[in-house]
Amino acid sequence: MDKARWHIPITVVLLCLGIMLSLQFQAQTRVASDLTFQRTETLIAMVRSLSEKRQKLALEITDLGNQLRSQMESSRDEKKLLESIYAEREKMRIVNGTTALKGPGLTITIEEHMPIIYTDLLNIINELWNAGAEAISLNEYRITSHSTISVAEDAYHEDGYSIFMTVNHEKLEYPIIIKTIGNPNNLEKGLTLPGGIMDNLALFNAYPEIEKVEELELPAIEKPTSYYFMKEYKPTEKDKEKTTKTTTPQEIINPLKNIAPR
């Protein structure tokens, strides 16, 4: 009788154990993109890029603090306000590509015989941004967030059929020269990393030529970007109430306090 009493609990416990273990297995496949499942090299790479990002963010906060202060004191010190506005405008012009630029960096030359397709160009440019590029151009076209890279078919070609790569819907002529401004060593490292984009291209026997250049000139975008659909989002009074509730007033004042006057 005694034995009969405890065999039910044991069954239940063991069943639970089995179910839990199988659940555990399921959970494992689901969180596979979690940090715990990364290799040490991956984690080290993460730490490195996050530290870099933190430094840059700190600089950005200093810049913004200066701009805010000069805007707030605009009535007293108009010269300073002008300076800060010019600094801000310069940044915007670099990002939006509305000014030609000079600086050190890399050129990457792609010849017509190389088996490189438009997605490779996308990847190279993406890799350059990742390696800290500050500006990029593709032949005479400056790359911005609105730039497009694609392929098109030349219907009037003498052979009757020919495809070519395009940037901003314009034909890309060979040799294709990618110019990029930034720290030349970092940029080169980003491209030539083992298992990186250049290794990938080498699998297809494509060897674009990379050259470090001390001073490069990048063109501005050809025509101003126009947009019809998006407009600045202005929260309605109701939305504002919601957002102010989540951020305490102290947080909003703090940024200025943290910055020592020059």
Add this chain to the structure above:
Amino acid sequence: MRKFILPLTIVCIISSFFLAFQLKIQTKNTNFDAVSQKNANLINVIQNLETEIENQENQIETMRNQLNEIQNQNNKGKLQDLQQEIIHAKIEAGLTAVNGKGIIITLDDNKEGLNTAPNDDPNKYIIHYEHILNLVNELKIGGAEAISVNGQRLVTTSEIRCVGNLILINMTRIAPPFEIQAIGSPKLMAESISLGQLDLLKAAHYPVTLEEKEDLIIPAYKGELQFKHTIPQ
């Protein structure tokens, strides 16, 4: 005695089967233990950095909003044209939240496919950064004016990359399911991706959806724009 030995044996067999299965999975991910302590420390460092970065980004967002507000107010007088120019430039650069007509695309790993073929290469079933990169490019070809992926606004210098099997945008980890929002002509954008990456993903049985929206809000870029090597001319 005999009454419960049979069920107990069965249960034990089932349990040990689960256990063995579990162990088999574990051994697949070998050399975890040897480096697990080191990894745990690194994960700790990463998480601290991520928290700190999140705070910095929130601070930047607050400051940029303040700046926008002041600039909108200081919009009169001598510097009017300049301030106006900057407000427009910021919208173009992605430093302000924007709204408008557009589409939302969602992508996820093909979990069903992976479960039905557990011994197949899992790379065939997960979303890779290149899928997102191509989709984004095709959205731009379709005239997208503003794009965000899982809340990360794409600006000129944004990269879409992977480290290990993590996908990072603007150096921020993003996880499936992925939600790509784009403002622009819904028809043109949908056409562009349907001729390309979206249909490829559909053909490979990834769960993807495409939805038109009358009004989308795309958040501002919260990151840095620091230029140390460029000299404007």
